[in-house]
Structure formats: C-alpha cells, structure tokens
Amino acid sequence: MTPPYDPSPVTTPLGTETSDFSVRALAGLPEVAPGDDLARLIAAAGPGLADGDILLVTSKIVSKAEGRVLAAGDREAAIDAETVRVVARRGPLRIVENRQGLIMAAAGVDASNTPAGTVLLLPLDPDASARAIRAGLRETLGVDVGVLVTDTFGRPWRNGLTDVAIGSAGVRVLDDLRGGSDSHGNPLSATVVAVADELAAAGDLVKGKTAGRPVAVVRGLARLVGGDDDARALVRDPADDMFRLGTSEAVREAVTQRRTVREFTDEPVDPAAVRRAVAAAVTAPAPHHTTPWRFVLLESAASRTGLLDAMRDAWIEDLRRDGKPAESIAKRVRRGEVLRKAPYLVVPCLVTEGSHHYGDERRDTAEREMFVVATGAGVQNLLVALAGERLGSAWVSSTMFCRDVVREVLGLPPEWDPMGAVAVGHPAGPPKPRPERSASAFIEVR
Numbered sequence: 001m002t003p004p005y006d007p008s009p010v011t012t013p014l015g016t017e018t019s020d021f022s023v024r025a026l027a028g029l030p031e032v033a034p035g036d037d038l039a040r041l042i043a044a045a046g047p048g049l050a051d052g053d054i055l056l057v058t059s060k061i062v063s064k065a066e067g068r069v070l071a072a073g074d075r076e077a078a079i080d081a082e083t084v085r086v087v088a089r090r091g092p093l094r095i096v097e098n099r100q101g102l103i104m105a106a107a108g109v110d111a112s113n114t115p116a117g118t119v120l121l122l123p124l125d126p127d128a129s130a131r132a133i134r135a136g137l138r139e140t141l142g143v144d145v146g147v148l149v150t151d152t153f154g155r156p157w158r159n160g161l162t163d164v165a166i167g168s169a170g171v172r173v174l175d176d177l178r179g180g181s182d183s184h185g186n187p188l189s190a191t192v193v194a195v196a197d198e199l200a201a202a203g204d205l206v207k208g209k210t211a212g213r214p215v216a217v218v219r220g221l222a223r224l225v226g227g228d229d230d231a232r233a234l235v236r237d238p239a240d241d242m243f244r245l246g247t248s249e250a251v252r253e254a255v256t257q258r259r260t261v262r263e264f265t266d267e268p269v270d271p272a273a274v275r276r277a278v279a280a281a282v283t284a285p286a287p288h289h290t291t292p293w294r295f296v297l298l299e300s301a302a303s304r305t306g307l308l309d310a311m312r313d314a315w316i317e318d319l320r321r322d323g324k325p326a327e328s329i330a331k332r333v334r335r336g337e338v339l340r341k342a343p344y345l346v347v348p349c350l351v352t353e354g355s356h357h358y359g360d361e362r363r364d365t366a367e368r369e370m371f372v373v374a375t376g377a378g379v380q381n382l383l384v385a386l387a388g389e390r391l392g393s394a395w396v397s398s399t400m401f402c403r404d405v406v407r408e409v410l411g412l413p414p415e416w417d418p419m420g421a422v423a424v425g426h427p428a429g430p431p432k433p434r435p436e437r438s439a440s441a442f443i444e445v446r
C-alpha cells in the first residue's frame with residue numbers, strides 16, 4: 001500500500017532564499033477516463049491539500065480526461081497534425097515544434113501509459129488545463145494552490161529525460177534574479193531560474209514513470225504561488241534561440257536561406273566573420289587538386305570608392321562606345337550602385353594555376369570552364385558561410401567586365417581574374433519572399 005500524503009520536509013536550497021519543502025506523490029488516484037473531472041479526483045485523493053501547495057500533474061492524465069486519445073494506427077498522421085515545424089529529423093525520429101509551441105520528440109504523441117492500441121496527444125492548451133484544475137480545487141476544497149501540468153522531455157546536449165512544466169496556473173514559472181547579487185556580491189546579470197521546470201523534475205522523482213502516481217504535491221514553496229504566469233513563458237523565442245534547428249536542418253537552411261541582399265544597415269561588418277567565411281569558401285571542390293580562389297577584401301572606404309569610381313568610368317566608356325545616349329548611360333550607372341551602398345566588398349578572383357594546356361580549342365575551353373565553375377563553387381560557399389554569420393551578400397558581375405581596370409586599381413597580379421564583386425553587410429530587411437522551387441522541375445531521371 002502506498003502511504004497517505006505526508007508532507008514531512010526535505011531541505012533544499014532554492015534561488016537566493018533557502019526554503020524547506022516537501023514533495024510527495026498523491027496515492028489513490030483511479031485510472032483516468034475521458035470526461036473525468038480531474039480536480040474532483042485530485043481533491044478526493046488529497047483532501048489535506050492546503051493554500052500555497054503546488055500540484056504537479058502529469059500531462060497524461062490531463063490528456064486522458066480531455067479525451068486526447070487516438071487509435072495507435074494514426075500515430076504518424078497525429079504527429080503530422082500536431083507539428084508546426086520540423087526542428088530536426090534523424091531516421092524516423094522527429095523533433096518538432098508542436099501546436100503548443102513546445103519543441104519535443106514526436107510532437108508529444110506518446111504510446112506509454114495508455115492502453116495498447118492507443119496513443120495520447122498533449123492537451124490542446126495545457127495552461128488552460130492547469131487553470132481549470134486550480135479553479136476546480138478552489139471550488140471543491142476551498143484552497144488556493146498552484147498547478148503545473150508536466151511532461152517528460154529529452155534535452156539537447158544531455159542524456160536522460162526529465163520532467164518540465166508545459167502548463168501552469170498560479171505559479172511563478174520563472175524566478176528572475178537579475179539585478180541582484182550572489183553571495184560574493186557579484187551582480188547577477190543573466191540568472192532567470194526556471195523554477196517551474198525544477199518543480200516538475202522534483203515531482204517526477206516521487207511520481208515515477210511506472211508507479212501509477214501521476215500527481216505530486218510540493219509544500220513549503222508558497223512564495224512561488226500566485227500570479228498568472230503561463231508555462232509558455234518557459235519557451236524561448238525563436239529569435240533568441242541559438243539552437244533553433246538541428247545540425248542537418250541548419251546546414252540545409254544555410255543554403256536555402258542565402259538570398260541576394262541589396263540593402264544594408266550602417267552596422268559595420270566584422271572582418272573576422274568574413275575571414276571565417278573565406279576559410280569555408282576555400283573548401284569548395286576544384287579540378288586537379290588546385291585551389292583556384294583568391295579573395296580581395298576591401299576593408300577601407302578609400303579602396304572601395306577608388307575601385308567603384310574607376311569601374312564606373314570604364315563602364316561609361318563602354319556605353320559611350322555602344323552609342324548609348326547620355327541620359328540612358330546615367331540611368332544604367334545609377335542602377336549599378338548596389339556595391340556603393342555596401343559597407344564591405346569582396347572581390348573574388350580566379351587563378352588557373354595548375355590547369356592543363358591541351359593545345360586544341362575544345363579541350364582548352366573546357367579546362368578554363370572547369371576552373372570558372374570551381375570559382376563559382378568557392379563564391380557560393382562564401383555566400384552561404386556569410387549567411388551563416390547573419391551577413392547578407394550580393395554577388396554582382398561588374399568587375400568581370402573591366403578586369404584590367406580592377407587589377408590596376410587594386411594592384412593585383414596579372415594572372416588574377418576578378419570574378420565579380422560581393423557586397424557584404426547586415427541586411428536592412430528580409431528578402432522578398434520567393435515561391436519554393438520544387439526539385440522535380442529541375443530533374444531528369446535516366
């Protein structure tokens with residue numbers, strides 16, 4: 001027999017204050033069925049509940065009471081339906097953001113602790129579920145308790161599972177210690193304690209996964225009860241999340257999210273970030289084990305203006321030779337100002353060192369093209385790596401049309417062939433959305 005609820009204290013420090021608290025599992029809850037009133041069942045199992053207690057309620061029984069049960073055959077379809085965004089996928093395992101905004105394996109669709117042939121979905125709105133239990137206990141027992149709905153999560157970087165809070169009512173879910181100081185007087189500038197998750201984990205210690213005790217009660221931490229924090233506050237905003245994607249997904253996104261950026265903010269570009277991008281660029285494939293890439297970094301305003309002025313003059317000369325009227329020339333030149341608006345320029349160059357000479361046009365042309373496409377691969381690597389540094393870029397062709405001028409102004413060796421120029425900077429805004437391109441439109445299978 002499980003002993004009745006006994007709130008004898010366990011001493012544990014919490015936050016800056018030291019508090020004694022006890023955590024005990026409630027015994028005697030029946031198997032929960034759809035439509036059951038959880039507050040009444042909990043009240044019957046824990047008649048001694050008191051103001052300031054915090055209940056840790058396993059989401060499984062909330063799901064069962066709310067009828068969030070499906071036939072197991074629908075598991076994959078259920079995961080699809082509960083998924084808002086795939087964060088990481090490896091084989092059949094999917095870590096996703098689900099409809100509740102939680103990032104977890106299989107969207108929280110779970111086959112444990114439910115009859116064979118069925119799976120459980122998470123409660124539709126776990127904060128609302130927690131509020132309903134809290135209100136029901138106030139009504140039934142006249143007590144003011146906090147309620148957390150908990151679920152078991154795996155964690156990035158760490159082995160093992162732990163319970164966390166996914167729904168909350170009347171509990172301060174985050175203890176913000178910023179602005180205070182530690183015991184040595186050092187200022188706390190980043191310490192926000194996820195107390196709701198700590199409570200959930202403590203509850204799991206006594207509930208267990210197999211003991212049939214889905215509710216625990218913490219007594220002694222009434223200072224955390226009150227307010228109307230949602231457990232949603234525990235979910236990091238994607239914009240602040242340095243780990244928004246799994247490794248494979250981040251690599252794919254780096255490629256697909258690279259877009260031409262033509263408008264930049266005034267924020268300077270970190271030269272170290274560009275060097276990291278160049279280090280990635282020179283890992284591109286190239287013929288005959290050559291390394292045909294060179295990158296000229298225009299880090300001074302004088303070097304950029306000097307190049308752009310000389311290129312503009314050369315372009316104007318070309319257009320005059322074409323017989324274009326002055327007005328049309330001025331218009332074209334204005335359109336070519338992408339590079340001038342950028343706070344940083346890179347001029348990628350091709351060197352054909354190590355290329356073969358065949359002596360016939362067909363093969364010599366193919367050889368040259370091989371080096372040119374390899375340069376493209378290097379530049380694409382650079383752009384993708386810059387995107388990974390959150391830098392926007394625009395690869396424009398202009399230097400290719402006046403190579404001698406570029407070599408002369410930048411003092412480059414005659415065998416360096418400028419292959420366009422890359423404008424780099426912090427994007428002034430998101431790129432224009434573009435319809436997704438389906439692979440099938442670009443594929444012939446033989």
Ligand SMILES: Cc1cc2nc3c(=O)[nH]c(=O)nc-3n(C[C@H](O)[C@H](O)[C@H](O)COP(=O)(O)O)c2cc1C
Pocket residue numbers: 258259260261338394395396397398420431
């Ligand atoms: C070799 C090359 C030369 C380019 N030249 C120019 C250019 O002179 N001016 C320009 O605005 N964009 C130029 N672009 C950028 C393309 O316009 C751009 O890649 C295209 O519109 C697709 O948009 P996305 O890069 O956002 O996918 C060039 C791109 C490449 C690969």
